[in-house]
Amino acid sequence: MGRIIAIVNQKGGVGKTTTAVNLAAALSIAEKPTLLIDSDPQANSTRALGFDDDLERASLYDALMGAATLDEVRMPVDALPSLSLIPSDRNLIGAEVELVGAEGREFRLRALLEAYARPFETALIDCPPSLGLLTVNALAAADAVLIPVQCEYLALEGVSQLMDTIQRIRKSLNPGLEIQGFVMTMYDDRVNLSRQVVEEVRTVFKEQVYETLIPRNVRLGEAPSHGKSIFLYDIRSRGAEAYLSFAEEFLRHEEKSIGQRTEQPDTGSAGRQADTPGRAGGDPGPTPEPGH
Numbered sequence: 001m002g003r004i005i006a007i008v009n010q011k012g013g014v015g016k017t018t019t020a021v022n023l024a025a026a027l028s029i030a031e032k033p034t035l036l037i038d039s040d041p042q043a044n045s046t047r048a049l050g051f052d053d054d055l056e057r058a059s060l061y062d063a064l065m066g067a068a069t070l071d072e073v074r075m076p077v078d079a080l081p082s083l084s085l086i087p088s089d090r091n092l093i094g095a096e097v098e099l100v101g102a103e104g105r106e107f108r109l110r111a112l113l114e115a116y117a118r119p120f121e122t123a124l125i126d127c128p129p130s131l132g133l134l135t136v137n138a139l140a141a142a143d144a145v146l147i148p149v150q151c152e153y154l155a156l157e158g159v160s161q162l163m164d165t166i167q168r169i170r171k172s173l174n175p176g177l178e179i180q181g182f183v184m185t186m187y188d189d190r191v192n193l194s195r196q197v198v199e200e201v202r203t204v205f206k207e208q209v210y211e212t213l214i215p216r217n218v219r220l221g222e223a224p225s226h227g228k229s230i231f232l233y234d235i236r237s238r239g240a241e242a243y244l245s246f247a248e249e250f251l252r253h254e255e256k257s258i259g260q261r262t263e264q265p266d267t268g269s270a271g272r273q274a275d276t277p278g279r280a281g282g283d284p285g286p287t288p289e290p291g292h
């Protein structure tokens, strides 16, 4: 099985879906077998890849409820042969409620991924803007968390709560959960605040923050309504350029972190557990997970 990366921030509208869709597209353009799991009832990733709302189509909801496997739900994405999508729909709202009290409810997605037959190098999970059961399932299934942070006032608000949640997940459900990185989104170099926010986030999270800054770019905002990734919509845009360079940095980071794991086979999940977090809120602490 490949690496599973949950794209998480419980704050709404910070660029989770834009990052999930365009990173998935960039990886598949590089011919890396990629799986994009839309775990948000808003189904924005699903629509951004050109699929209409269709409550009849099998979705992640059916899989989480035990009525289908991921193979049965999987959809190929036109024009991106290396990409598969596990679509979402509004039914997924019900999953949070219907799974309350169900045994192993936090591990549904992990079990589905373990049974998924197709090889993938990277699976990206686009999470909803909450820390509810769908996000907990993603965090329990993931090897690492990618956190988009919007360049805006109070950008770090909520990140410390997210760090606490990740720490709790490590203690209870997934001891090996790593921080893959922080990616700064909607950066505007004409605005001092944008620069200050990047500086602030780098002060706290050091080299865990990606060097590539995703600019605020109108084309990135337009592409989803055309059902296309930025690369099909406008390959020459600054947004396309940024997500390509982010994908390159992402791949370098993934290679590095895989390299480190093979060099230190004895650290195991317990060793990784000690490595990060809980360090939002002003106490950066050591950053043992070297960056990008």
Ligand SMILES: Nc1ncnc2c1ncn2[C@@H]1O[C@H](COP(=O)(O)OP(=O)(O)OP(=O)(O)O)[C@@H](O)[C@H]1O
Residues within 6 Å of the ligand: 011, 012, 013, 014, 015, 016, 017, 018, 019, 040, 042, 044, 127, 128, 129, 185, 186, 187, 214, 215, 216, 217, 218, 220, 221, 222, 224
């Ligand atoms: N770099 C960018 N430049 C311009 N617009 C952007 C950029 N990134 C995202 N947007 C737009 O901002 C809005 C929010 O982005 P997106 O949907 O990716 O955030 P999200 O974190 O997934 O939101 P939610 O929490 O609701 O799932 C969307 O309309 C999107 O098209």
Ligand SMILES: [Mg+2]
Residues within 6 Å of the ligand: 016, 017, 018, 040, 044, 126, 127, 128
């Ligand atoms: Mg979203």
